[in-house]
Amino acid sequence: MSAPRNVVVVGGSIAAVTAVDTLRAEGFQGRVTVLSEEGDPPYTRVPLSKGVLAGRQPPGDTDLGGLPSGVELRLGVRATGLDAGARVVRTTEGDVPFDGLVIASGARARRLGVPGHPRARELVLRSRADGLALSDRLAHASSVLVVGGGFLGMEIASTCCALGKQVTVVDIAPPLDALVGPYMGAVVRELAEQAGVVLAVADKVTLLAGSDTDPYPCAVSTGDGRRFEADVVVTAAGDVPNIEWLAGSGLRVDRGVHVDERCRAAPGIVAAGDVAVLDPPGSDSAWRRIPTWTNAVEQARVAALALLHGDDAPVHRPSRYGWTEQFGWDLKMVGAAAPTGEPAVLDGDLTAGQAVLAWPDADVRHTVMAVNHPTPPARLKRLLRGAV
Known part of the structure; x- marks a missing residue:
């Protein structure tokens, strides 16, 4: 298939911006149109649960900056359908034709409440608007209940503690274990409890509807009959890829847009970021969606190159890098999630609060983590491979 002349990008995330930047950096001079459902120009979500929620950063600091010259950014435009054969994106503002398409429609916060229930307006933290709504509620609250103990949920809990709130975190598993493993999960949970956070594990968590006046x-209830209440309840229970608009498009959209090793979903159509599912060739079970900032950037670069160069584009190889900041600690991690067993210490001393750790040992590594350590991500990746 020949290189496109008219590229449409659906989404306003870091994946969308990276794809556009890559197209222009490769010398693409054709038309580029970015369709974003949000009313704000593209921004990064990373500081929303930290500096912005804490009040240390104004929301405008999250802006990603202007798009390259000649790129049309259309805000407040929602994609409603895709006719892959006619090469048209259906939107709330009419049809938008393309001969190259980047699907970067991202994901939305998973909610526990019943959709459309008049008394179940959940607070989540996914967008800048969500952050403003949460900040407004926190200004009048003394206690916060966070449902979900992943990176986002624990970052929200950490920030709320720093704001002087009484914080409870409820999850169906010990917080952070599924990400950093039981060893480091226990370390960070101890930090959280020392900061005053109440941690609770329940086999089922049900959001209770609000009142007629609010x-x-x-409050939430658990499967074992417990009830937890707070002035504010925030759900941080994962995300749901935005794929409904692709129904009937002919693309494979089972829990995300399935793409090959070059992020191609169909001829002339690529996908990247939280909406994309990597489908390795020759495998029916290894496909996965990796909703991280780093993966979104790396996928978007490969996707844009594949749109321009086809099989000559590089293959996407997930770097498996992630990080979090909470309770005064900074964790950077490469490799497999949820490492088991006790790690080897490659540098520093964890009891002193600064170390580089490796699992399962110093010789054969599948996970490396820097805890409050200045080691940059590139060196962590070298350490993962066994290099210095």
Whole structure:
């Protein structure tokens, strides 16, 4: 298939911006149109649960900056369908034709409440608007209940503690274990409890609807009969890829847009970021969606190159890098999630609060983590491979 002349990018995330930047950096001079459902120009979500929620950064600091010259950014335009054969994206503002398409429609916060219930307006933290709504509620609250103990949930809990709130975190598994493993999970949970956070594990968590006067929920119940209440309840229970607009398009959209090793979903159509599912060739079970900032950037670069160069584009190889900041600690991690067993110490001393750790040992490594350590991500990746 020949290189496109008219590229449409659906989404306003870091994946969308990276794809556009890559197209222009490769010398693409054709038309580029970016369709973003949000009313704000593209921004990064990373500081929303940290500096922005804490009030240390204004929301405008999250802006990603202007798009390259000649790129048309259309805000407040939602994609409603895709006719892959006619090469048209259906939107709330009419049809938008393309001969090259980048699907970067991202994901939305997973919600526990019943959709459309008049008294279940959940607070989540996915967008800048979500952050403003949460900040407004926190200004009048003394206690916060966070449902979900992943990176986002624990970052919200950490920030709320720093704001002087009483914080409870409820999850169906010990917080952070599924990400950093039980060893480091226990270390960070101890930090959280020392900061005053109450941690609870329950086999089932149900959001209770708000009142007639205040539709925001303020309590959850658990499968074992416990009830947790707070002035503010925030759900941080993962995300859901935005794929509904692709129904009937002919693309494979099972829990995300399935793409090959070059992020191609169909001829002239690529996908990247939280919406994309990597489908390795010759495998029916290894496909996965990796909703991280780093993966979104790396996928978007490969996707844009594949749109221009086809089989000559590089293959996407997930770097498996992630990081979090919470309770005064900074964790950077490469390799497999949820490492088991006790790690080897490659540098520093964890009891002193600064170390580089490797699992399962110093010789055969599948996970490396820097804890409050200045080691940059590139060196962590070298350490993962056994290099210095």
